[in-house]
Amino acid sequence: MAAALPRLCALALPFLAVAACLDVPSHGTPKLTNKCGHCKNKLDFGKEFVCCSDCSDPTILIKHSKMGYCKSGAELSMQLKPHEIYHWVAGPWMKCSSPCDGGVRYRDVACYGNLSDATIKHYPVDDASCSADEMPARQEACNEQSCGVDMAEQTNSRKNGMSGWLVALILLLGLGAIGGIVFTSYTYYLRRTSGRNGFVYVMMEAYS
Known part of the structure; x- marks a missing residue:
């Protein structure tokens, strides 16, 4: 009689009663939590993880609703996977193309993302x-x-001020160039003159 009790329960009672007769722990849909990330014994459902609150092995009875139980009697939990969040980031404005009468300025704008759990x-x-x-x-x-x-x-x-400075700079450079040429010519002349006198002096010493 005791051996036939599970069969009688299966025939007479719905699914939940069968679980009670077979001494299956209480079950239901998982509760949202953030504790599944560190558990090794978790089930991957694409956008979320299902686990037991004590990280024991979860058992799923109905996949689409994620109804199940934990053999250890712990609470069945579910954690959403981190998802990407996208947003625009604008840089500083560049200098205007014209000081007046209308111009255009530009800036860099790019799309950036980050994970909802702030890990990246x-x-x-x-x-x-x-x-x-x-x-x-x-x-x-x-x-x-x-x-x-x-x-x-x-x-x-x-513009006139810049032109005046430019003319003055050219004049200074010209005067410097002329002075350099004069100085170089005079130095060369002195060297040649002193060289000739020295040569005559040496010749006179030789004949004396």
């Missing part, structure tokens, strides 16, 4: 991974104010 942070990915609607502008208009007469005069005065 801020790594570059393809721009297609980020939302195109949320992408910051890579260029914009700048210095749209009118240059006017004052700006033109300032620009001309700067």
Whole structure:
């Protein structure tokens, strides 16, 4: 009679009653936790891990709902796998292309990703991974104010000032070059003159 009890239970009771008759530990769907990562005895369900709270072997009865139990009597747990999060990162604006009358400035914009559990942070990915609607502008208009007469005069005065400095520099370089040529010529003349006198002096000493 005792040996036939499990069969009678299987015929008369639903699945949960069968588990009770066979002395199977209480079972159910796993509870969300973050304790499965360090367990070796865990089941991989693609986007999540299923484990026992004491890291013992979990047993799954219904796969799609992840219903099961832990033989040790521990609580059945589930931990979501870390997923990638993408976001745009914009660099500083470069200098405007014009001081007035409208210009354009640019900046670097790139898509970066990181894992939701913060184990890996801020790594570059393809721009297609980020939302195109949320992408910051890579260029914009700048210095749209009118240059006017004052700006033109300032620009001309700067050009004239630069021209004056350039002329002065050329004159100084020219004077330096002329001075160098004169000094070199005079030195060469002195050497030749002193060389001839010395030669005459040596000849006179030889004949004396």
